[in-house]
Amino acid sequence: MTKRFARRLALVATMMMLAIPAVSAQQDDEAPPPSKPGKPISAGEVLSGELNAMKIRDVKNAGKRVAMYQITSEPRRLPAPSGLCDLETGPETFQLVTSSDAQAAQLKSFVGKEISVKVDEVACASDPGQMSEAVVTKWSLVRKQ
Incomplete structure (x- = not known):
């Protein structure tokens, strides 16, 4: 049972490591500031x-x-x-x-x-x-x- 728990914990940790850069990249790509009038x-x-x-x-x-x-x-x-x-x-x-x-x-x-x-x-x-x-x-x- 300990091996299954360790595998699941490793899988969750790997998924979290992959998801964090994607979330931070989305936050960096927020809408640009409004353009100045022409x-x-x-x-x-x-x-x-x-x-x-x-x-x-x-x-x-x-x-x-x-x-x-x-x-x-x-x-x-x-x-x-x-x-x-x-x-x-x-x-x-x-x-x-x-x-x-x-x-x-x-x-x-x-x-x-x-x-x-x-x-x-x-x-x-x-x-x-x-x-x-x-x-x-x-x-x-x-x-x-």
Whole structure:
């Protein structure tokens, strides 16, 4: 009976030695401190990032599928009253609203690439179903020199 007790005690001790480093490693990997808010962006400034395209259903156009373009960038603060869009660091995804077929065609060739746009109007996303955290309603593509 003493041999069984000694084996069990050795097994428990080994398990404890393996579990303690795992628990301490989890404690070291706690959530990082909150990020600082992004730098502000206002009308006339340039927003750069990767351009993504998604197909969404347009409720205004009988549910037709239309392309929606989005820039993924570093976090940015928007001008007041929008501020941080109820986020700690500010929005990172910006929907580019196209006002014409020419703008949509212009963006289509840059999907998946890094682009820069001059922002004229930007606000937090407010409509249900929007895929981005912020919406850029007026913009122009900036050509790289």
